[in-house]
Amino acid sequence: MSCQVVVDFPNKKNNNVIMEEKNPQVVFSWKAPMRPYKKRSSIILRFYIAVALLLSLIVFFFGDRILFIPIWALLFLFYTLTITPPPEVENKITRFGIETVGITLRWEALSHFYFGKRFGFTTLTIVGHAPYFYHIYLVVPEEAIKKTVTLILSEHLIFQEKPQKGLTDKMIDWLSSLIPDEEIVFPKPQPASL
DSSP states (O other), rough: OOOOEEEEOTTSOOOOOEEEEETTTEEEEEEEEEOOOOOHHHHHHHHHHHHHHHHHHHHHHHHHGHHHHHHHHHHHHHHHHSSSSOOOEEEEEEEEEEEEEEEEEEEGGGEEEEEEEEEEEEEEEEEEEEOOOEEEEEOOOOOHHHHHHHHTTHHHHHHHHHOOOHHHHHHHOOOOOHOOOOOOOOOOOOOOOO
């Protein structure tokens, strides 16, 4: 956490000196969006609504109407994550671990890390130890920051160039490939001239 100290010299007018005091435990910090974000077109929203309606019809005919709630809750979640851009957060690597969004993760609880791509952003994924295997996803906006983060993290954690993907990761990749990426615009036909 950084703070500003303003020193006022009584003998001189308007001569304020601003010194920034940095936390000596912070090794490296950078600012980035909280999650990868890409502004989507309206075709994505129509796709989400079509899938929700299709699942709702299936649920309606099979009789478990209580399942409408999670289906439409997921639709709302997808809608908000598609429309709302993420806030910018400060990620810090300290002597004790990683601090992001007000949460500190100690080195002892972390296992390995790897980089990936999502929506044109480079993402840093840090994986915790067993039995939880929780994942922390951080956006790395620049290549210079990626190199610095790799050097610092490789002193404490194992770097995996090709991460091992489990069944869940493979299913997520497969489902992501089904979602249309961009709206296809067809040219309007020109009227034939006589």
